[in-house]
Amino acid sequence: MIGRKTYEKVLTFGAWPYGEKRVVVLSSRPVDLVAAGVRTVEQMAGPPTEIVSQLAASGAHHLYIDGGITIQGFLRAGLIQRLIITRVPVLIGDGVPLFGTLPRDIRLLHVATRHYQSGLVQSEYHVSA
Numbered sequence: 051m052i053g054r055k056t057y058e059k060v061l062t063f064g065a066w067p068y069g070e071k072r073v074v075v076l077s078s079r080p081v082d083l084v085a086a087g088v089r090t091v092e093q094m095a096g097p098p099t100e101i102v103s104q105l106a107a108s109g110a111h112h113l114y115i116d117g118g119i120t121i122q123g124f125l126r127a128g129l130i131q132r133l134i135i136t137r138v139p140v141l142i143g144d145g146v147p148l149f150g151t152l153p154r155d156i157r158l159l160h161v162a163t164r165h166y167q168s169g170l171v172q173s174e175y176h177v178s179a
């Protein structure tokens with residue numbers, strides 16, 4: 051499941067990176083799904099709890115969610131159990147905060163951190179209940 055802005059970004063990559071995997075694009079406005087070039091892309095909108103219920107009813111119980119604003123919405127609703135955060139070795143001068151403002155602190159339990167030759171550092175966390 052990806053937000054509309056992430057979808058638009060992915061389209062600029064040229065080749066569709068998700069193959070035939072089912073992908074849900076979240077947007078409250080019409081989205082050009084044909085541009086993905088595969089039939090496995092669909093659109094949904096609404097409160098995160100309703101989206102998760104609808105997807106569960108269709109057999110999707112394990113969801114991967116991407117897009118900053120999109121992740122924030124699901125975090126606020128308490129629907130994220132695992133976070134994988136990858137840091138690139140750049141101090142950005144300006145930009146958009148990754149998680150924005152949350153109604154309360156969300157405690158994380160560190161599971162593992164991997165690092166790569168390129169300088170990428172990837173940490174995995176469980177979200178405390």
Ligand SMILES: NC(=O)c1ccc[n+]([C@@H]2O[C@H](COP(=O)([O-])OP(=O)(O)OC[C@H]3O[C@@H](n4cnc5c(N)ncnc54)[C@H](OP(=O)(O)O)[C@@H]3O)[C@@H](O)[C@H]2O)c1
Binds near residue numbers: 052059077098116
């Ligand atoms: N570096 C990375 O790993 C990474 C990963 C993801 C994204 N990005 C980039 O970060 C930038 C900022 O992304 P973002 O946080 O603004 O994007 P985003 O989360 O991908 O997209 C936000 C949009 O998703 C839609 N949306 C989210 N939740 C919804 C819901 N429950 N119901 C209906 N629509 C919903 C809304 O679209 P509408 O406005 O159309 O209603 C919202 O404006 C993008 O340029 C993206 O490419 C980077």
